[in-house]
Amino acid sequence: MRFLPTDEQSDFARTLRSLLGSAQVPAVVRAWSDGEHGPGHELRSRLAATGLFALAAPEAYEGAGLLAPELSLGFVELGRAGMPGPVVESAAVSVLLSELGDEALAKRFLPGLVAGEAWATLTLPGGSGGGPYALDADAAAHCFAVSDAGELRLAAPGEVLRSTDPARRLSRPAAAGGELLAAGPAVTRAAAVTGRWARLLTAAQCLGVGEALLARTVGYVKQRTQFGAPIGSFQAVKHRLADTLLALEFARPLLWAAALSTAPGDVAAAKLRCGEAAYRAAMTALRLHGAVGYTEELDLSLWLRKARPLRDAWGTPSACRAEVLRPVTPG
Template structure:
């Protein structure tokens, strides 16, 4: 059986990568960070024009049937698309808006931004910029709280709408975002290791740096494989395992990338810390490591009892 992406899937991924690299490259990312770090609390994190472009490209309506105005594709295609969004650290409630397509007016077209209470403790990302909250019949208000990621503003909502019914898909798509970030940090580490020189040679020639980069790549590719497999089966246990692996690949990958960069990696000018901060936040979205482990343990116990 051939588990390689089809030509159409590869073309879809290439098209999304071209769109995002053209519209949200490094300059746009840094501009977003600088704006979010400014004293102007009204500065928007979500680029509405780009959001509409994503809608026109079918990003949010990817899994809606054609009869409903969607693209008519499935989870395997969706995770490939979200992987590319994770690669460029595109901010905004991408998962929630995608899940709301067909249910919330304007979500599929990208004319509406939809967020969700996908973080524990009643935390809702992008609440101030959202037009709707997934699962909420009306407007939702909350209190702004500090976020580790400058591009993921958070609000605490006392009565957060329940999103349990979306948890499996939400976890899988978030895992895909994590995989994209993990793969990008591999690229950043390898490039820096080739350019930075010590003792008359690139630091990538040293065994310790080679091992770090190799471990990053292995974790990212294993997580990617798990995410792709879970997208085919949509099994809750496999999705939980994929989220666990993707969170680890993104967080540990960003930390190892910092290690490769040395002191340079800890500076505000470098992009590595942005990947780490986003990975920390995503690791708490839709399904935490503890929740995934509990689900997997329960499945193992049920399997053992059935033997």
């Protein structure tokens, strides 16, 4: 038992981190928010070249097998960089099609997803942890929808709604119509697994977002001077940042364990703590940056605005707490 990333896993995360670190992601996010998806598509292709998307597909379809630990470490880096787009949803579609085991469907979509040729997005039934909205359907080549009745369709994305994070766009796929791809209990079962993966990867993204917010804020309080001293020397500031680090450090091992088991309770616990830690990091960042933290100009806003939607996406804290206690809740 060695509960730490292997050297290989750490190297993979470092590769992504350095790729994203030099990709000027903030400019990509701002373009994405303005509806210019080109730079985001270009970055997706470069990410695919690292093998990231292959981690959510079986080897038979150009994938590397479904490797949740590696994929989760990768998604921490996507969060840290503030990567826009339906990253979780594309990986979730890949998991859905892998789990479904329909060869024709898998052949049709998986190699393209693995190669990073396009984004995909999806909605799942509420029971699988999904919400009513498909993320960034306007930028995705395919919008999948699984109904409560267990029908999987390629759905028309519907009207696009704005999110509090301008880099996220929401749409409610049409309830009927579109190409019926599969139906039955197998779809419902695959959707349940997919919901867990989406929740896990969102948790990973949250952890990365929280770490980015903490790092930027620590940097700021070291150089911002008031009363003749860096504000980071004041105890009130230090203690807020210590609490932020504490929440992130105790969320991380929950994420690792969830990635190892993908069990519902483990994944819910990871999502709960990673989501809360990221949101807490955002609130600390906002407070400690003072007024400049409340501006759109500062790149900090790109992470600040992500923290809350990601905390709630694919399982609100309340839903995750209920899941953790599901086996022991009195009837």
